[in-house]
Amino acid sequence: MGNVSPWCQFGCECLETPHHLFAKCRRFAETRIKSSQEVVDTTSMLLCEAKTTIRTTDVYLHSARRLFVDDASVWPLRETRYYLGTVPAIEPPDQITTVLATKIAHVWHVASIRLVG
Incomplete structure (x- = not known):
């Protein structure tokens, strides 16, 4: 196995780690x-249908936009971990139903699985 390069096989000058690839x-x-x-569009539609406040909508859409990138305001470890099957925890500024929060988490989780695939 001494002839296997640790560098990204797509020409990046980075180690080929799961985080780099995804x-x-x-x-x-x-x-x-x-x-x-697609995640932002679907999340926006769910929030609009539920008639959430502008503040709640902004919080969820910010996280939706940053789901697949490193962002300390969304991911506790400052790096995205969507490829491990996790979604960021959201602290909405207003009360929203558990059903809505679960639907959004489900949309994000399924989108993450599809992207990794």
Whole structure:
């Protein structure tokens, strides 16, 4: 196994780690952007249907936009971990139903699984 390179096989000058492949690698940037937009659109639709406040909508949409990228305001460890099957915990400024929060978490989780696949 001494002939296996630790560098990204897509030409990046980075170690080929899961975090690099799923969050940083240029080869998959377009796919991450497309998936992110789908998550934002679906989350926005759910929030609109539930008639949430502007503050709650802003909090959820901020996290939805940053789901697939490193962001300390969304991810406690400052790096995205969507590829491990987790979604960020949200502290909404207003009361929302558990059903709505669960639907949003489900949308994010399924989108994460599809993106990793």
